[in-house]
Amino acid sequence: MHVADIDLQGFLEVHAKATIEARNNACPALAVWRQDIGPFDPAGLLRPLFERSTRTFVWVSPQTSVMAMGSATDFTHVGRDRFAGIRRGWEKTARTAVAGGPGARGVPAMVGGFAFAPRPGSLPEALMWVPRVLITQEDGRATLALSVCVDPRGTTPDGPARTVADATTLLAAAGVRPCPSPQLAGTNLVEIPSASEWKALVAHTVEQIRRGRFDKAVLARQLRVSSPCGYDLASVMGTLLDTQPGSTAFAVAAYGQAFVGATPERLVSLRGGRAESMSLAASMPRGATPAEDVCLRAALMEDDKSRREQKIVTATLRRAFEEVCDTVTVPDEPHVLDLPNLRHLHSRIVGEVADPESASVLDLVERLHPTPAVGGQPRRASLEWLGEAEPFDRGWYAGPVGWMNDEQEGDFAVAIRSAHLDEGTATLYAGCGIVAGSDPDAELEETRLKFRPMLNALAVPLSERAPYRRAECKDLD
Numbered sequence: 001m002h003v004a005d006i007d008l009q010g011f012l013e014v015h016a017k018a019t020i021e022a023r024n025n026a027c028p029a030l031a032v033w034r035q036d037i038g039p040f041d042p043a044g045l046l047r048p049l050f051e052r053s054t055r056t057f058v059w060v061s062p063q064t065s066v067m068a069m070g071s072a073t074d075f076t077h078v079g080r081d082r083f084a085g086i087r088r089g090w091e092k093t094a095r096t097a098v099a100g101g102p103g104a105r106g107v108p109a110m111v112g113g114f115a116f117a118p119r120p121g122s123l124p125e126a127l128m129w130v131p132r133v134l135i136t137q138e139d140g141r142a143t144l145a146l147s148v149c150v151d152p153r154g155t156t157p158d159g160p161a162r163t164v165a166d167a168t169t170l171l172a173a174a175g176v177r178p179c180p181s182p183q184l185a186g187t188n189l190v191e192i193p194s195a196s197e198w199k200a201l202v203a204h205t206v207e208q209i210r211r212g213r214f215d216k217a218v219l220a221r222q223l224r225v226s227s228p229c230g231y232d233l234a235s236v237m238g239t240l241l242d243t244q245p246g247s248t249a250f251a252v253a254a255y256g257q258a259f260v261g262a263t264p265e266r267l268v269s270l271r272g273g274r275a276e277s278m279s280l281a282a283s284m285p286r287g288a289t290p291a292e293d294v295c296l297r298a299a300l301m302e303d304d305k306s307r308r309e310q311k312i313v314t315a316t317l318r319r320a321f322e323e324v325c326d327t328v329t330v331p332d333e334p335h336v337l338d339l340p341n342l343r344h345l346h347s348r349i350v351g352e353v354a355d356p357e358s359a360s361v362l363d364l365v366e367r368l369h370p371t372p373a374v375g376g377q378p379r380r381a382s383l384e385w386l387g388e389a390e391p392f393d394r395g396w397y398a399g400p401v402g403w404m405n406d407e408q409e410g411d412f413a414v415a416i417r418s419a420h421l422d423e424g425t426a427t428l429y430a431g432c433g434i435v436a437g438s439d440p441d442a443e444l445e446e447t448r449l450k451f452r453p454m455l456n457a458l459a460v461p462l463s464e465r466a467p468y469r470r471a472e473c474k475d476l477d
């Protein structure tokens with residue numbers, strides 16, 4: 001799950017296929033490997049390029065940058081039909097070329113030029129070539145193409161390993177990462193359920209509440225994002241630490257996958273016989289201006305639906321604490337917990353466990369999970385509904401993540417604002433508590449707001465859409 005290097009293995013496989021092609025046709029065959037790379041500054045590549053190669057090509061237009069090193073195969077042609085001659089040569093080569101890799105198709109492949117007149121000079125009158133290392137950038141997407149020409153006798157002067165080594169040094173010298181933070185267009189983002197399905201599901205859930213099936217259910221959505229090169233866990237976590245102060249950042253990397261996040265929610269801690277949990281529920285965005293922020297804060301505190309939503313969580317936690325604690329302290333009024341991009345109602349729940357000697361934080365975890373902040377109320381009916389309604393398995397999302405010591409004490413967080421990373425796919429999760437009066441449009445916006453910090457950590461470009469606004473605070477200043 002680290003930043004992958006250039007995929008030599010993939011290139012070698014393509015090379016092996018090209019070798020068979022060359023032997024079968026008794027003529028050279030081109031092996032081409034393409035993969036995406038991080039965005040680059042063409043100016044920064046100039047020096048490493050010219051210092052490392054005597055055959056180079058540079059072409060930087062406002063739309064496209066093409067930077068190339070070495071030649072896998074040259075095309076030259078003498079005489080008046082030089083353009084057609086080069087074209088024939090290229091067509092023949094392209095027919096037997098074997099290309100592979102996850103990089104973009106249709107990127108530049110051959111570079112070069114022609115003399116003014118079809119006459120021999122110090123440079124050939126026609127010279128085009130397929131570079132060994134070709135770096136292009138177009139429409140915000142940067143690609144690396146590596147080419148090797150395979151001889152029918154099976155000898156390859158510039159083999160894949162050398163080409164990969166050259167490209168690696170070149171990119172490193174220019175500070176370009178072989179595997180980028182994802183260069184994503186909107187089409188790479190898939191919401192499950194889709195926006196319209198989600199709104200229908202929220203409405204359907206409100207209907208179940210109206211019929212008395214349960215009082216609250218916390219419905220979740222997925223957002224799947226893909227990156228051709230996987231994710232750099234260190235930078236994902238680094239960004240979460242930077243941008244989500246006050247939350248608990250976590251990463252569980254095992255079995256070739258990772259589950260990461262930054263959650264504001266503590267499930268339970270047990271230290272020195274004192275158990276602590278929090279009732280966290282109801283959401284409101286941060287304001288775009290200080291005045292709007294103050295207004296939204298007050299709107300959250302005064303919102304009847306939000307208060308009901310949070311009360312359900314508080315009451316359940318209090319009951320669970322009372323079963324194992326001598327004293328339980330819960331404030332009369334909730335506080336507002338401000339996060340960088342949204343805020344919630346929050347109450348701290350503290351209890352002194354009745355039997356500290358035999359108490360275990362895992363016993364508390366078992367009693368509390370899932371709280372109505374991520375499941376619902378009543379527990380069984382709401383979880384049954386989630387099982388029917390959510391079109392995916394939650395995996396570790398909203399589960400307990402934490403640690404404990406040899407005295408059975410420890411701390412567990414509720415793993416929300418999280419994502420599961422597997423190879424090149426990140427699956428993000430966001431949930432919303434649905435109660436009587438929940439509005440499908442507002443719940444949709446809320447999930448999108450909750451996805452944002454993780455999208456940002458995954459370096460997915462965020463569209464500059466304004467966060468959702470509450471009507472009562474819209475017209476301030």
Ligand SMILES: C=C(O[C@@H]1C=C(C(=O)O)C=C[C@H]1O)C(=O)O
Binds near residue numbers: 429450
């Ligand atoms: C379920 C999530 O968050 C929970 C649900 C909230 C809500 O319904 O407003 C608020 C805070 C969290 O307890 C999530 O972020 O995925």
